[in-house]
Amino acid sequence: MKKATIQLETLTCPSCILKVEAAVKGIEGVDKDSVNVAFNSSRVKLDFDEDKTSIEDIEGAITKVGYGVLKSRVK
Numbered sequence: 001m002k003k004a005t006i007q008l009e010t011l012t013c014p015s016c017i018l019k020v021e022a023a024v025k026g027i028e029g030v031d032k033d034s035v036n037v038a039f040n041s042s043r044v045k046l047d048f049d050e051d052k053t054s055i056e057d058i059e060g061a062i063t064k065v066g067y068g069v070l071k072s073r074v075k
Contacts, residue, residue: 002074004055006044009068020044023061029053
């Protein structure tokens with residue numbers, strides 16, 4: 001499992017968290033229990049299986065629901 005931290009453009013409302021969470025949790029290979037969207041820092045932290053998905057797929061899912069990705073870090 002890889003750990004990812006994704007910096008988003010500023011989240012403006014609490015419902016944004018739910019949309020981003022739902023988008024990320026819907027991706028096969030993402031550990032659903034690890035997904036944490038922080039409203040104050042506009043950051044998403046999660047664990048994912050790189051054999052099943054990529055950071056690009058995760059970023060794409062977030063972008064598709066209307067939130068800009070500024071940068072990502074994977075370790």
